Amino acid sequence: MINRDYILRLIEQFSRVLARVLLLRQGYQYEEALILIDELFRQTLGLNAEFLLAIPEEMLLALVKRIDLLDVEKCLWVALLLKLEGDIYQDLERYEESFPRYQRSLRLFLEAVLLEENPRQSDFFAEIEELLTLLSRHELPASLLTRIMLYYEKTGRYAQAEDALFEALKAPDSSDEVFVQGLAFYARLQEKSNAELRAGNFSSEEIKEGLSDLQRLQEERRSPPSAE
Numbered sequence: 395m396i397n398r399d400y401i402l403r404l405i406e407q408f409s410r411v412l413a414r415v416l417l418l419r420q421g422y423q424y425e426e427a428l429i430l431i432d433e434l435f436r437q438t439l440g441l442n443a444e445f446l447l448a449i450p451e452e453m454l455l456a457l458v459k460r461i462d463l464l465d466v467e468k469c470l471w472v473a474l475l476l477k478l479e480g481d482i483y484q485d486l487e488r489y490e491e492s493f494p495r496y497q498r499s500l501r502l503f504l505e506a507v508l509l510e511e512n513p514r515q516s517d518f519f520a521e522i523e524e525l526l527t528l529l530s531r532h533e534l535p536a537s538l539l540t541r542i543m544l545y546y547e548k549t550g551r552y553a554q555a556e557d558a559l560f561e562a563l564k565a566p567d568s569s570d571e572v573f574v575q576g577l578a579f580y581a582r583l584q585e586k587s588n589a590e591l592r593a594g595n596f597s598s599e600e601i602k603e604g605l606s607d608l609q610r611l612q613e614e615r616r617s618p619p620s621a622e
Contacts, residue, residue: 404467405517408474415478424482431479438471443479446472447494451537454498455505466506470518473502477521493532500525504541514549536565536572543579552583552594556604563611573612580605 411434418427432442439446439457446454458469480495503522507513516522526542534542539562546555559579562572583591583601591597 404470404474408471411475412478415482419482419485424486427482428479431475431482434475435472438468438475443476443495446476447498451498451501451535454502458502458505464505464509466509469502469506473499473506473518474521476502477525493529496525496528497532497534497538500529501538501541504538504545508541508544508548510548512548513545534561534565536562536568539565540572540575543575547579547582550590550594552586552591552596553600554595555579556596556600560607560611563608563615568615570612573608576608577605580608 411430415427415430418424418430435442435446441457446457458465458472476495476499480492480499483489483492483495500522503518503525507516507518507522510516513519513522522545539558543555543558543562546552546558556579559572559576562568563576565572580601583596584598586594588598591601
């Protein structure tokens, strides 16, 4: 569980930042807003956003951990700042710069809220849902799609979770680990009642079909391309 005191302190802190940035955006002072956010990145991590976008995802996650444990407050703070910076680039119609910020922001949000029993009750549920919409037309890496799968599963949207799983299986960076996560996903669904499955827009028949499709895709992925 996420410490509630952390969250309340974080929300209060971010509200002050958001008010300042919104004022700058309303005055079309986008460069000043970006400078402010960059200063906050440096205060938090000693690094700027450009560096956070350039490093591998595993390194980004390591920066928001203490030893092997996620520093939830820092993780959410960086996620919020990345989203805010992405919003500014959206204002500027520089979508190629907003997309990577939104992508990394979503990954960090998910790392934090998946620690909750019910992510729907998270204070950051609205931000996550908005990011999912903003990124829905983009090709995403398997590492992010599998986290999206878990998020949809924990919020009771099993059909959408399955969609994310199969997107992950077809992603260029897919691996055997995605297949294993898929098997575990269907195993968890098999423990659900018919009523729970129906509430998630799913059924026991779809579990069987999904497992069959999962096995087929895995076999196709492992098969070498035929020589013409």
